[in-house]
Each structure stands twice: as structure tokens, then as C-alpha cells.
Amino acid sequence: METNKFSEQESLEVIRQMINTARNSLQKGIADFMIFWGYLIAATAITVYILQHTLLNQDYVQLAWLSCIIGWGYSIIKGRRLHKNRPYRTYTNVIFGRLWMGFGIACALLPLSYIFAVHRFNMPIIWISLTPTILLMQGVCLFASSSIYRFKPFMYAAMACGVLFLCCYVFPWHQFLFLALCQIVALVIPGHLLNKKAENDV
Amino acid sequence: MFKPLDPLLHSELRLAIMSLLIGLQEADFGYLKDKTKATSGNLSVQIDKLREASYIEVNKSFKGKMPCTTCKITPQGIAAFQTYIDALQSYLEPK
Numbered sequence: 001m002e003t004n005k006f007s008e009q010e011s012l013e014v015i016r017q018m019i020n021t022a023r024n025s026l027q028k029g030i031a032d033f034m035i036f037w038g039y040l041i042a043a044t045a046i047t048v049y050i051l052q053h054t055l056l057n058q059d060y061v062q063l064a065w066l067s068c069i070i071g072w073g074y075s076i077i078k079g080r081r082l083h084k085n086r087p088y089r090t091y092t093n094v095i096f097g098r099l100w101m102g103f104g105i106a107c108a109l110l111p112l113s114y115i116f117a118v119h120r121f122n123m124p125i126i127w128i129s130l131t132p133t134i135l136l137m138q139g140v141c142l143f144a145s146s147s148i149y150r151f152k153p154f155m156y157a158a159m160a161c162g163v164l165f166l167c168c169y170v171f172p173w174h175q176f177l178f179l180a181l182c183q184i185v186a187l188v189i190p191g192h193l194l195n196k197k198a199e200n201d202v
Numbered sequence: 203m204f205k206p207l208d209p210l211l212h213s214e215l216r217l218a219i220m221s222l223l224i225g226l227q228e229a230d231f232g233y234l235k236d237k238t239k240a241t242s243g244n245l246s247v248q249i250d251k252l253r254e255a256s257y258i259e260v261n262k263s264f265k266g267k268m269p270c271t272t273c274k275i276t277p278q279g280i281a282a283f284q285t286y287i288d289a290l291q292s293y294l295e296p297k
Contacts, residue, residue, distance in 0.1 A: 006214050008207075008293040014214055015287075018221030021237050084265060087236075088229035 022090065029082060030093070033075060033100065040071045068108070075104070095147045102140035102158070109136060109162070113169050121172060131175040132168035135161050135182050142186055153193050157186035205289035208282055210255055215240050215248045220283050223258060223275040231271040249273060257282055 006014075044067045051061045079097075086093075110133065117128045139161030146154035164178045164185075171178075211217050218238045223229060235245050249271075252258045257279035261272045275283075 006212075008290055010214070011212065011217060011290060012294070014217050015221045018218050018237070019225050022222050022225030087233035089227040090225070091227055094227060 022088075030096075032078060036074060036078075037071060040067060044068070065111070072104075072108075091147070091150075095144060098147045099140075099144040102143035105162070106136050106140050109165065113165070117169055117172070120169075128169070128172055131179050132165045135165045135168065135179065138182065138186060139165065142190075149194065151190070151194060151197065153190040157190045160185045205292045207289050207293075208286050210251065210257070211282060211286045213248070215244065216252055217286075219245075219248060219252060219273070220257065220275065220279065223273060224280065224283055228272050228274040231273070234273065252279070255282075 044064050047064050048061055051064065052058065055061060110129075113132060114129060121128065139158045142154045142158035142161060146152065146158065161182055164182045167178050168175045211220060215238060218240075219234055222234060222237055231242075231245070231249075234240075234249075235242060238245065240248070249258065249260060253260045255278075256276055259274045259276050261274070263270050263272065
């Protein structure tokens, strides 16, 4: 490609071509995580199912899910390698990664918090977990939104959701207070900040 | 009335670099070279011109033992690109 001056039509053609190139770029190995986790969870689920239907002692069957630790290890190593070797980074890549990372964190926190709730308070899981689960889902959405809008306060709001999610299990009798606090910290304040940013951007 | 076209952007290779970077968060030198099909020397000179105008941000690091140059469009670059497109439209609109 030369650096010489060119016509307006040619100029438009270059813009169109390059934008299409960037838009259609998919990084090699982008779906490796999905394939790996798909196989891992399917294999573990089948193992648990078989053990549930064959073993008389069911006490340790669910320990098969510890296989997810291998998954997290693989994801961290593979993620670092991809991050290091990628020739470019698109906004879509970042959002895709954040959304699934948020989902992964939520999947790790949920069972751990259920176990904690049952052992500590001996409460029925469904009731004690309702409010924190909502907070966790809110956190995942905010985590992804921080990439979509390239707006850091959403990231902090997602972290606040995570902390308040844990607080809901440590102090379950204050859950609605945490829910209210979360709406202020994670929706109202970043919402106002985003509106202010939008006004300044006009 | 024709609006003036930014001379820094009205050059095939520099415009190609900016058009690629506008759709990406960042891209390394090898990727830009591959997509624009420019020579390393020419690409390097044009990237430097865009960096001097603060249209792009250039970070130099290492991938293992290999040097790696990463380019990212700046807010000034986005504004200049937008102005360039607006100016371009004034040339193409039917009179």
C-alpha cells in the first residue's frame, strides 16, 4: 500500500475495506475455552450421573466437580497465552471474554455459597440464596457492561455486587439491606455517572 | 462548500491504519503490516507520523524475546477520523 494522495472515492473504498477486515477478524483459538469447558462439564456430569446410579454410598459423589479446578487452571494458563500472543484485540473479544469470565466466577461462587449457607445456618438453600443470586447476576451484567461502554464505574459496581453477595451469606438477616445498598452503589451511582458522561460526550 | 480534508489522513496507508484501528481496541505491528500489505519501513514511518499527531498511541514491549509494537487509536484520533469522514461526505454529496 502506497502513501500517495488519492481521490475521495478511493479514500472511501480504503475505509470500507479496512473496517470490514477488522470486523471480520476472528482470533485463532477463540473458541478453545468453550470446547474445553463443554467437554469437561459434560464428562463430569456423566460421571456424577453414573456414580449416583451405581454407588450405594453417595457421600463423595459430588467431589467429581473438583475437576473444575483443572478447568480453571487450564483457563488461566490458556488465557494468559492468548493474551500474550494475540495480534489485535477487538471490543467484541473483550466483551465476549468478560461475559464468560463473569459467568465462570458466578458458577464458582454459587455452589460454594450454598455449601456455606447449609453448613452454617442450616437454612433451606432456596430462600437464603434468592437475594444473593440476584446480586450475582446483576454483577455479571455490570461486569460485561463495563466493557460494552468502556466505563470503569460499572466494573467497580460489579465488584460491589460480588462483595455484597458474600455479605448476604455472612449476615443473612441483613439481606434486604444489602440488596438496597447494592442498587444504590451498583445502579444509581454508576447510572448518574454514565448520564453525566453521556452529556459531556454530546 | 467543500470542507478541507486532513492531509495527515488523506494518504492511503495512514488512512488504512486509522480505519483498522477505529474498529479494534489495539493491534500489533505485524497485524497492521499483514492487513495493509505495506512494507515494514513504510508502515513504521507512517505510524510514527500518526503518533506525532497524537492520533494513535504506540506501546513497545516484548513477546518473549521478540520486540512487539502495539498501536491504539486515541480520542484525538477518533475525533480527527470523524472530521475526515464528515469532510469526505461534503465532496461526495450530490450538488
